[in-house]
Amino acid sequence: MSDNNPWTRTRKQLHIAARRFPIDPLLLARLENHDRIVEVSVPLKMDDGSVAVYQGFRVQHNNDRGPYKGGLRFHPNVDKDEVKALSFWMTMKNAVINIPFGGGKGGITINPKDLSHAELERLTKEFTRKLAPFIGPEVDAPGPDVGTNGEIMQWIREEYEKITGASAPAVTTGKPIKKGGSLGRTEATGLGGYYALLAILRMMKRKPEGLTVAIQGFGNVGSFLAEYLEEAGMRVVALSDSKGGIYIPSGIASMHEVQRCKEKTGKVSGCYCIGSVCDIGNIKELGGREISSEKLLELPVDILVPAALENALTKENAKRVKAGIILEMANGPTTAEADGVFKSKGITVIPDVLANSGGVAVSYFEWYQNMRGEHWSKKEVFKKLKEKMDSACEMVHDISLQYKVPLREAAYIRALQSLSAKTAGVKKNGSGKKRMK
Ligand code: NAD
Numbered sequence: 161m162s163d164n165n166p167w168t169r170t171r172k173q174l175h176i177a178a179r180r181f182p183i184d185p186l187l188l189a190r191l192e193n194h195d196r197i198v199e200v201s202v203p204l205k206m207d208d209g210s211v212a213v214y215q216g217f218r219v220q221h222n223n224d225r226g227p228y229k230g231g232l233r234f235h236p237n238v239d240k241d242e243v244k245a246l247s248f249w250m251t252m253k254n255a256v257i258n259i260p261f262g263g264g265k266g267g268i269t270i271n272p273k274d275l276s277h278a279e280l281e282r283l284t285k286e287f288t289r290k291l292a293p294f295i296g297p298e299v300d301a302p303g304p305d306v307g308t309n310g311e312i313m314q315w316i317r318e319e320y321e322k323i324t325g326a327s328a329p330a331v332t333t334g335k336p337i338k339k340g341g342s343l344g345r346t347e348a349t350g351l352g353g354y355y356a357l358l359a360i361l362r363m364m365k366r367k368p369e370g371l372t373v374a375i376q377g378f379g380n381v382g383s384f385l386a387e388y389l390e391e392a393g394m395r396v397v398a399l400s401d402s403k404g405g406i407y408i409p410s411g412i413a414s415m416h417e418v419q420r421c422k423e424k425t426g427k428v429s430g431c432y433c434i435g436s437v438c439d440i441g442n443i444k445e446l447g448g449r450e451i452s453s454e455k456l457l458e459l460p461v462d463i464l465v466p467a468a469l470e471n472a473l474t475k476e477n478a479k480r481v482k483a484g485i486i487l488e489m490a491n492g493p494t495t496a497e498a499d500g501v502f503k504s505k506g507i508t509v510i511p512d513v514l515a516n517s518g519g520v521a522v523s524y525f526e527w528y529q530n531m532r533g534e535h536w537s538k539k540e541v542f543k544k545l546k547e548k549m550d551s552a553c554e555m556v557h558d559i560s561l562q563y564k565v566p567l568r569e570a571a572y573i574r575a576l577q578s579l580s581a582k583t584a585g586v587k588k589n590g591s592g593k594k595r596m597k
Pocket of ligand 1: 304379380382453
């Protein structure tokens with residue numbers, strides 16, 4: 161299997177960290193394998209009366225630290241190895257950010273844009289019927305990921321409650337606010353990445369003001385992150401999505417306007433804004449140019465942010481990356497070989513399991529509020545999120561100094577320490593199940 165296979169890569173990453181740390185071979189074996197892989201067919205009646213059958217997965221990697229937790233992805237590239245890797249990363253991530261969840265992930269191999277709204281709802285509810293015996297607030301609570309959103313999480317909750325006959329708001333997270341979602345969840349991953357970047361910059365004794373940034377992927381994560389970076393005085397010079405991107409070396413003036421333009425035109429490309437007028441006609445005046453999503457990765461910037469999908473940074477393009485810092489907002493954007501190149505070039509990689517953990521941190525806050533019938537203000541959520549991100553970054557940074565290893569390896573060591581402590585406790589208590597209070 162190639163380096164681009166994310167599941168092969170996770171095992172390499174696990175073994176690299178495990179070499180540095182005396183890990184129980186039983187725990188290592190359990191982390192190398194999954195607790196359960198649920199593979200289902202999802203038949204769907206289309207609006208025209210025809211029937212299509214899609215393939216769906218829910219992979220439950222490990223629940224030593226609490227219920228399985230991780231997103232559901234609706235995307236044409238979803239396959240078993242991808243979901244296996246993503247669920248493993250969730251176990252690591254939840255341990256690094258120190259929330260009482262294990263790791264899971266799921267998805268359907270489909271392009272949701274090809275479906276009508278009604279078809280998407282029927283597909284989601286059929287998928288929920290297949291998953292219902294395996295999920296639940298204290299068992300496995302899915303959240304949104306690429307191609308899914310709050311409405312889809314609410315459909316899952318509705319169907320699950322219909323099947324079980326009980327109220328279960330915490331069976332999913334990332335729900336709309338009026339349906340039990342947490343304030344601040346939509347912004348959480350981007351904001352968490354921003355907090356992580358500021359924390360690491362502080363430890364590197366670097367000021368954020370004036371640093372240039374290129375962001376690949378202007379969806380939920382990339383767009384919120386871009387706004388926070390802009391507010392902090394950083395200069396976002398390039399943005400892209402699946403249809404291409406824009407590059408303005410002097411800085412993109414208003415993320416908010418670019419966002420509005422993207423909502424209107426369906427793409428970032430061409431969104432050259434002067435005031436509220438965003439048009440390709442402004443390109444010359446702004447000194448900008450159109451750029452492909454691939455070329456964006458090679459721009460001369462201080463900070464590069466892959467915020468789209470896996471395997472954006474490979475052995476082919478890694479040597480052409482000029483950024484000094486890579487903030488991994490996507491899951492698994494860097495192949496193992498690319499990681500090696502970055503290490504040898506002295507590039508600081510803030511790894512996915514740390515950088516994008518703000519999303520699942522606030523998912524945990526949502527789950528916690530749902531379980532206790534509480535409602536926190538956005539200010540409270542953001543304060544708690546910052547505390548979590550700062551403390552995880554400090555911990556990982558300290559380990560990286562102690563073991564003289566890059567941040568990714570340090571994050572894995574941190575996760576393994578935390579999982580080891582948990583399983584040691586499990587042995588003492590004689591039970592593998594976490595009891596919910
Ligand atoms: P999204 O669907 O909202 O946005 C994805 C963006 O990436 C879109 O703008 C899409 O056009 C773009 N894209 C797709 N292929 C591309 C390509 N080849 N080049 C450039 N852009 C491309 O998804 P999201 O929620 O923003 O998630 C983005 C990444 O962040 C994913 O890897 C996801 O797993 C990860 N992540 C998301 C969350 C979350 O809370 N949403 C949490 C943790 C990690």
